[in-house]
Amino acid sequence: MSLPPEKASELKQLIHQQLSKMDVHGRIREILAETIREELAPDQQQLSTEDLIKALRRRGIIDDVMKELNFVTDSVDQELPSSPKQPVCFTDRQSTLLKKTNIDPTRRYLYLQVLGGKAFLEHLQEPEPLPGQVCSTFTLCLHFRNQRFRSKPVPCACEPDFRDGFLLEVHRESLGDGTRMADSTTMLSISDPVHMVLIKTDIFGETTLVASYFLEWRSVLGSENGVTSLTVELMGVGTESKVSVGILNIKLEMYPPLNQTLSQEVVNTQLALERQKTAEKERLFLVYAKQWWREYLQIRPSHNSRLVKIFAQDENGINRPVCSYIKPLRAGRLLDTPRQAARFVNVLGYERAPVIGGGGKQEQWCTLLAFLCRNKGDCEDHANLLCSLLLGYGLEAFVCVGTKAKGIPHAWVMTCGTDGTVTFWESLTGHRYIHKPVNPDESPVAEQPKPLYPYRTIGCVFNHQMFLGNCQPSDSVEICVFDLNDESKWKPMSEEAIKSVCAPGATTSLPPFPPLCASTIDASVTSNEIEIQLRLLVSEHRKDLGLTTVWEDQLSYLLSPALASYEFERTTSISAGNEEFQDAIRRAVPDGHTFKGFPIHFVYRNARRAFATCLRSPFCEEIICCRGDQVRLAVRVRVFTYPESACAVWIMFACKYRSVL
Secondary structure (H helix, E strand, O other): OOOOOHHHHHHHHOOOOOOOOOOOOHHHHHHHHHHHHHHOOOOOOOOOHHHHHHHHHHHHHHHHHHHEEEEEOOOOOOOOOOOOOOOOOOOOOOOOOOOOOOOOOOOHHHHHHEEEOOOOOOHHHOOOOOOOOOOOOEEEEEEEEEEEEEEEEEEEOOOOOEEEEEEEEEOOOHHHOOOOOOHHHHHHHOOEEEOOOOOOEOOOEEEEEEEEEEEEOOHHOOOOHHHEEEEEEEEHHHHOOOOOOEEEEEEEEEEEOOOOOOOOOHHHHHHHHHHHHHHHHHHHHHHHHHHHHHHHHHHHHHHHHHOOOOEEEEOOOOOHHHHOOOOOOOOOOOOOOHHHHHHHHOEEEEEOOOOOOOOOOOOOOHHHHHHHHHEOOOHHHHHHHHHHHHOOOOOOOOEEEOOHHOOOOEEEEEEEEEOOOOOOOOOOOEEEEOOOOOOOOOOOOOOOOOOOOOOOEEEEEOOOOEEEEEOOOEOOOOOOOOOEEEEEEOOEOOOOOOHHHHHHHOOOOOOOOOOOOOOOOOOHHHHHHHHHHHHHHHHHHHHHHOOOOOOHHHHHOOOHHHHHHHHHHHOOOOOOHOOOOOOHHHHOOOOOEEEEEEEEOOOOOOOOHHHHHHHOHHHHHHHOOOOEEEEEEEEEEEEEEEEHHHHHEEEEEEEEEEOOO
C-alpha cells in the first residue's frame, strides 16, 4: 500500500509521538548498552541489526509497543465534497475513539480548510525540530456565529505546516435563522465574519498573540461550484499592526453544494453597501463624540486632564468606541455565580501590552477572542470581560476608568445595587470593596469612612449602553457620589448614539462576542503531575545541601482540605473548614514535634517556575531546607479549573520534626 508523501510524513510524526511518549528510545539505549556489555565478544567489532532486534524481542520491548499501538480508522458515511479521507492514526488505549461529525442535511455549512502557511519571516532561521523535541508552536483559533474551533499545534517555521479543516454551521436555528434551508441570498445577508486568532506558545508554555484577522467568507457565494481559494495576509498586533507576519492559504467550500450561486458583482455590491453604511454610522458617531467632548470641557477646563476614554485601540490598531468592548455575556453552566465569574477573570493571566523602547504604557484593548485564546491580557481586558459577565448575571455593571496610586491609569468594575450600594470589583485580584463616600463638608473632627480600595481618581464609567463622564468638582474616588442619574455630577452620552454603533448587528465592523469554552484540563491528573515534579525538585535541592528527604504521604493528604478552603474563600469571601484541618494536623503531629506549613497560589502550571518562586520566600525555604531530628516533608498540589482552561494552582509545603533545644 503506497501513501502520498504528506500522509507518510503525518504517519511518521504520529509514530514518533507515540514512541517518545513510551520512552522507547531510552529503553532501546539501555538494552543496547547491556547487550554490548554482556554479549559482544572481544574479537567482534559491532552488533548486527538482527542481534539487536532479537535482544529487543527477548526483553518484550517490541510486544509492549505493539500492545500500546492501535490502528484506528474512522469511516464517515457522508464525506464532504473534495474533503480528504480520514487518515489512519495511532491512539493509545486511554484515548477516546475518533468521533463522527453529525451533519444535518437541512443546514448550510461552510467548510474552511487551512492548507499551510508561508512567509512567516520571523522564523526564517528556526531549525526544524527533531522528533520528540519540545519546540515553539502556532495554534489557530476560530470563532464564527457562536462556534469556536482550535487547530492542532504546529511547530513554528517560516512555512508552518497547517493542515486543518473546520466545519462551520452558517445557518443556525438557535440564532433565529428559522428552520428552512438558507439559500444564497439569505446567506449573503449574514454579515458575521470568521474571526481568526493566531497564538504562539513557547517551550515554557507562555502564549503570545501573533495576529488577529476577520475573514470575509461570503466571496464563496459568488464562486463557481461554491468553492474558492484565498490567500490571507496576517498583520501583526499593537505597534506592529502594519507589518505582515505571514500568509495563510485557505480554501472555502459550501456544503451542501449551492443550487444557484450569485454573481460576483452582486456579492461585491452587498459588501460595498455594508462598508458604506458602517462608515457613515461611525462618521456620525465621531461627529457627536467631538461635540460631547467640547461640551464636557466647557463645564470646567480641568476636565481636560481627566481620564475620559471614549475610544480605544484594539489589537489591530483600530479605534473603536469603548462601549463596543462590552456585551452581556452568559457563561451557561460553566460559572454559577457573579463571584465565581470574578474569580475566573482573576485567574486569567495579567500582562501589559508589549512596547518597544521606553515612553510609557502601550495602549491595546483586545477583542474578547484574542484575550481568551491568549489566556492573559491587560487590566482593561479583565475589566471588560468581568463587566460583561456581571451584566449577564443581571447586575447593573460598569467599567470605571481612572487611576491608582502614583497616578497609574487603571480600569476596574463597579456595580450599583437597587438599594444604592456601590461595589467596586478589582478584576485582577477578585477583591470587592463597598464604596462609602467621604463628605468633604463634614467637620474635621467627625469620623469619616476609611477607603480600603486602591483607586484614587475616576474619569468616566461605561457599559454596553451608557457612557458617563465625571463632571463633579473633584475626580477623587473618595468623595465621588455615584448617583449616575444626576446629570450635574455625571454627563451622559446619548444612548441612541451609542446604540447606533455598539448594538449587536449595528455595524459590520463590530467583532462578535464568542461563547466561553469549558476547560480541557483534567484537574486530578494535572495536580498529580505537578506534585510529582515538585517532589523531585525538593529532593534534588535538599540533596545539593547534603540533606536526605523522607516524604510522608498521609501528612500530604491532610493538607488537601486547607487548599480547598483557600480556594473556596477566594471565590465566596467566606472562610470554612479550618477547624477540621487544624484538628487533623494536631492529631498527626506527635508531642514534642513542630509542624510548619506554607501555602502559595499560582495561575500557571509550570512546576519548575513555581518552585523557584517558592524558594524566594524565606518561610518556604525554611520548610524545604528543614534540618532536625525525624524530619518528615509533605507537599500537596490542588488545581482548580475554570473555563478557557484557566486554572488556580494551590501548593502547600509542610514539614514536621522533633524539636531539639
